[in-house]
Amino acid sequence: MKTRKRFLKNLVNKLEECRIILNKNNFKSVNLYFQDESRLGLITKQKRVITAKGIKAIGTYKHSYLYNWLWGSFSPITGESFCMTTQSVCKELFIKYLEDFSNHKPTELKIIIIDNAAFHSTKDVIIPQNIFLLPIPPYYPELNPAEKIWQWMKDKIAMKIYNTLAELNQKMEELIKTAEN
Incomplete structure (x- = not known):
């Protein structure tokens, strides 16, 4: 309850900051x-699949520990998105992501709702002028609709084998374009 009240109080202050920026x-x-x-x-x-009674589903499986991180910002207003792929996550990559996103549409003020991941800390970070960060409370991933987009994408690539990360990245780009439309 205290977290919620603190978040709401902080939200009012953050929105006031945003109004001043505008x-x-x-x-x-x-x-x-x-x-x-x-x-x-x-x-x-x-994932689960539907089969006839008594029929066991058979699927191919690849066991590999190669992976990438997909960073994404999604607008519920315009349907636009901006994504970047990296090998890991860290504060430096978050800063690079913000810089790249800032340059994506430099004349647009971007109000970005972010979670409280450790590498999202903005202490000692110069945030681009056209970006305004609004963090959600910790441990509330349900407040971030981007989680639903990731789940939708992961459902689309489930039960399929990708031989290379480039092949997987190409499929993810296709899914992002589909989500924008």
Whole structure:
């Protein structure tokens, strides 16, 4: 309960900061994004399948520990997305992601809802002028709709074998384009 009250109080202060930024700067547009990252790898994701009674489902399986991290920001307003693939997650890569995302549409103010991952700490970090970060409370992943997008993508690649990370990344790019439409 205390976390919730603290979050709501912080939310009011953050939105006031955002209002001040909008009055100071001349952005051509403002957009809301939900940001998250997910690990995707070559190990086959298994899931349940429907079969006739008495028939056991047979699926191929690949056991591999090669994976990439997919960083994504998704707008529920316009349907736009911005994604970046990396080999790991860390604060330096988060900063690079923010810089790249800032350059994606430099005249747009991006209000980004982020989770409280350790590498999202913005202490000693210069955040680009057109990005405003709004963290959700810790341990509330259900407040971030980007989690649903990752689950949808992982369901689409389940029970399929990808031989290389490049092949998997190509499939993920196709799914992102599909999600935008």
